[in-house]
Amino acid sequence: MTALIIRGGTVIDSTGTRTEDVGVVDDRIVDVAAAPDSATVIDATGCVVSTGLVDLHAHMGEPGDEAAETMESGGRAAVLGGFTTVLVMPNTMPPVDTAAVVEHIRTLANAALCHVEVAGCITVDRAGTHLAPLGELAEVGVRFVTDCGAGVQNPLLLRRALEYTTPFGLTIAQPADCVELSVGAEMHEGEWSSWLGLPGAPSEAEEIMVMRDIALARLTGARLHFQTLSTARSFALVAEAQRAGITVSAEIASHHLVLCDADLSTYDTSRKVEPPLRELSDVAAVRHDVSSGLIDCIVSDHTPHSTDRKERPFDAAEAGSVGLETALAVALSQDIAISQVLRAMSWRPAELLGLGSPSERTITPGVTADLTIIDPHERFTVSTQTQATAGTNSAFEGAELRGRVRTTIVDGRVVVHEGEITQ
Amino acid sequence: MKHLLSIDELSEADLREILRITPSFAEVAQRRIAKVPALRGQTVALLFYEDSTRTRLSFEVAAKRLSADTLNVSVKTSSVNKGESLRDTAETIEAMGIDAVVVRHRSSGVPWQLTKWLDASVINAGDGWHQHPTQALLDCFTLQQKLGDLAGSHIVLVGDIKHSRVARSDVQALTMLGAEVTLVAPPTLLPPAIGTWPVRTSHDLDASLVDADAVYLLRMQSERQHEALVPDLREYSTLYGLTAARAAKLSPHVPILHPGPMNRGVEIAADVPDLEQVVVVDQVRNGVAVRMAVLFLLLGSGVNDLPKVHAQPQADANVGTAV
Structure with missing residues (x-):
């Protein structure tokens, strides 16, 4: 039996903020009075105790790209970043388009310190031509399906996917990129791409797809989740659709809360991401949207690469940044109220993933003890040399961030303590 | 000035200085022995990932007229090997003790990236759609x-x-x-x-x-x-x-x-x-002179060492004096 008492922290969950001690026995939260005297005491003075963070968007290398990341290294990165559950993307090799691959990844995921949920593909081989066996994927517990990359381009096929999955409770997740409009793009199209001489993707290439997919969600009544939207207008469109009662949700990658196209002025390939870094005005607007609760989720969009894939000319470098160990701190460094950050990084993504509604997944006795303890004031400097991820590509390399995970508890087990892996 | 990567990294004073000293180098070309020892003992690598006979020749002539040694690094590029490691290339050049690298690449930004791994001066000879x-x-x-x-x-x-x-x-x-x-x-x-x-x-x-x-x-x-x-x-x-x-x-x-x-x-x-x-x-002719001026400013010992300008260089092209 493991028993813990978390003492002196500020507890924040969807029901509010309070100063309270929390007990844990085995894998459950208990009333602190019910914890035995032998319980290990964790001092959370000055810290925030939150329900565990949930990441709806991470690439963990396995299977097929073990040089960039493994479940073991990615799992360590996740819990150090405060995540107790990570949804891994299906653009693996082979892609997650059969139940057998789902089961294989679950076996691999035993090496991860966090819970791993597996997303499936919408179409076979992510090729955008034939539907993957969506019923079979749902049968083995898949809750999200996405083709990653640019998303399903064919509107008829997407319509069919939305209609077909309704009985299974699957969520169709789509990045938004009209590939014919963004062809060849290496960055956001605007003043900076104009001077830097790089082909750009206009914001409209994203927004056109957001409009189209909202229309298809309305047509089918199915649930649709937008992955890593990046422009101010995209989120405004989603918010408007939500007000109209259409069941859509959206996530933003943490780097889009801070970095903009001007940050590419030295052709730093670690900041080449997809969708691209947008304009300063977008960054200001999306930060405001997180603060006001308009944006459902903040995700890491953790995309590890080995060094050689980034030390190339900008147009030949792979896109993506690692993010599991920085996403929370990036959000907390932006003067967004911590309760809004936790809503977007814990209870709202948990709800979308089917891990429980915000009123069920709270810090109250009987709930699974997935907990994250955060010192919102501690500063640290980002260095992929010292990070747990095997990826060497951080868009925040060298940046000073505020807000550090002190302790991460998964199923009642302390996997991170004092900011270090315990085992 | 250590590198010449783009015009907007120059101040107006830098720009005017380069244009001001260029006639001294134009004059060198008129001499019977069109060569000054300003960069003797220095090596300039011409790293051309993209074909450009005239720009490469212009830089090569400019470097040679300043008595620098030149090294042509021809890099065959195709879509297959466009994923070459820039760092490997830079470190190879660095290890050879080269003083300046003149680089032409089809991708915007490559000269910037090279400066991360090179101590040598980098001169942009054209990168993608970006700068020349x-x-x-x-x-x-x-x-x-x-x-x-x-x-x-x-x-x-x-x-x-x-x-x-x-x-x-x-x-x-x-x-x-x-x-x-x-x-x-x-x-x-x-x-x-x-x-x-x-x-x-x-x-x-x-x-x-x-x-x-x-x-x-x-x-x-x-x-x-x-x-x-x-x-x-x-x-x-x-x-x-x-x-x-x-x-x-x-x-x-x-x-x-x-x-x-x-x-x-x-x-x-x-x-x-x-x-x-x-x-x-005129553009082609002036190209050599202006590139001499750039190499001289980046690698030379200072403007006090400029080649002396003759009063009327065109008048008597056969009179050459050592500087």
Whole structure:
């Protein structure tokens, strides 16, 4: 039996903020009075105790790209970043388009310190031509399906996917990129791409797809989740659709809360991401949207690469940044109220993933003890040399961030303590 | 100044300094022994990932006239190996003890990336659509020879601005020197956010030429019609080419520039390049001098060591004195 008492922290969950001690026995939260005297005491003075963070968007290398990341290294990165559950993307090799691959990844995921949920593909081989066996994927517990990359381009096929999955409770997740409009793009199209001489993707290439997919969600009544939207207008469109009662949700990658196209002025390939870094005005607007609760989720969009894939000319470098160990701190460094950050990084993504509604997944006795303890004031400097991820590509390399995970508890087990892996 | 990566990294004073010292190097070329020992013992690597005979030769001649050793690193590129590790290349060059690297690459930004791993000076000889700073320097020098001070002069650049590193560098350099720049192109061949550039734009070449002090034609590539940026090259020539009729209306004092190589019959009508006011040969000649000036500023021992300018260099090209 493991028993813990978390003492002196500020507890924040969807029901509010309070100063309270929390007990844990085995894998459950208990009333602190019910914890035995032998319980290990964790001092959370000055810290925030939150329900565990949930990441709806991470690439963990396995299977097929073990040089960039493994479940073991990615799992360590996740819990150090405060995540107790990570949804891994299906653009693996082979892609997650059969139940057998789902089961294989679950076996691999035993090496991860966090819970791993597996997303499936919408179409076979992510090729955008034939539907993957969506019923079979749902049968083995898949809750999200996405083709990653640019998303399903064919509107008829997407319509069919939305209609077909309704009985299974699957969520169709789509990045938004009209590939014919963004062809060849290496960055956001605007003043900076104009001077830097790089082909750009206009914001409209994203927004056109957001409009189209909202229309298809309305047509089918199915649930649709937008992955890593990046422009101010995209989120405004989603918010408007939500007000109209259409069941859509959206996530933003943490780097889009801070970095903009001007940050590419030295052709730093670690900041080449997809969708691209947008304009300063977008960054200001999306930060405001997180603060006001308009944006459902903040995700890491953790995309590890080995060094050689980034030390190339900008147009030949792979896109993506690692993010599991920085996403929370990036959000907390932006003067967004911590309760809004936790809503977007814990209870709202948990709800979308089917891990429980915000009123069920709270810090109250009987709930699974997935907990994250955060010192919102501690500063640290980002260095992929010292990070747990095997990826060497951080868009925040060298940046000073505020807000550090002190302790991460998964199923009642302390996997991170004092900011270090315990085992 | 350690590197020459782009015009906008130069101050106006840097730019004027390069143009000020260039005549000293132009004069060297006139000598019987067209060589000064300024960079003796230094090695300049010419790292060309993209074919460019004239720019490579120009840099090579410039380096040799300053007595530097040159090293041609020809890098065969194809779409297959465009994923080469830049760091490996940079570290190889670094290990050979090279003092300056002149780099040409099809991808924007490569010269910046190389500076991360190199102690040597990096000179950008053209990167993607981005910058070609020595081209802009030689253009400004040539224009100053023809027009004098460029402040207030009206320079018209015509053609594919969007994909042109020459245009980006020239716009920055010319506006830094006080010139007024008009870009004439179909809207599809202008960069995005062109409204933020310090230029005027026009789609009417005839109207723009009325008060032009100089005309700069850019190379129009046939592949642009396949990307639906223009319907075809014939229409392009009609609307945006320097046709014989347009050239005839220009004052003979208006110099016509082109970065080369010219597509006769596309951006410039077949016989127009033979007009006296076409200064392409001056551009090539000045290219060597301006590149000597750049190499000298980056690698040399200071302006006190400049080659001495003879009073009238053209008058007696056979008199050479050691410096």
